[in-house]
Amino acid sequence: MKVEIINSKTQYEKALKRFEEIFLAKSNSKEGKEAQLLALVIKDYEDKHFVMESPDPVEVIKYRMEEMNLTKSELGKILGYSTRVSDILSKERKLTLDMIRNLHNKLNIPYETLVQAY
Secondary structure, eight states: OOOOOOOSHHHHHHHHHHHHHHTTSOTTSHHHHHHHHHHHHHHHHHHHHSOOOOOOHHHHHHHHHHHHTOOHHHHHHHHTOGGGHHHHHTTSSOOOHHHHHHHHHHHOOOHHHHTSOO
């Protein structure tokens, strides 16, 4: 198969199907090299057409609280301001740099997520 830049959904689906067929080929074989090229053009197409927006920081905090069974009081201890938890969760108050650091260190929420505008 000749590997080309993907410009349509039909081409994308065809490339995915072919990639699945040759995925396990040895990397130094003809099919292995084709799979490497297909992976690149598929990723390029996906990066352009399937853009994922960054998650809302407050929603991620709420999700992590639920996941870890944290109460608002426990979150307040992590934030360092128990009186501001409701304001943070209702988006009436923004996260401070110290809060972001604490959330990252104690809840494993990526910095990139926590610094997003909301």
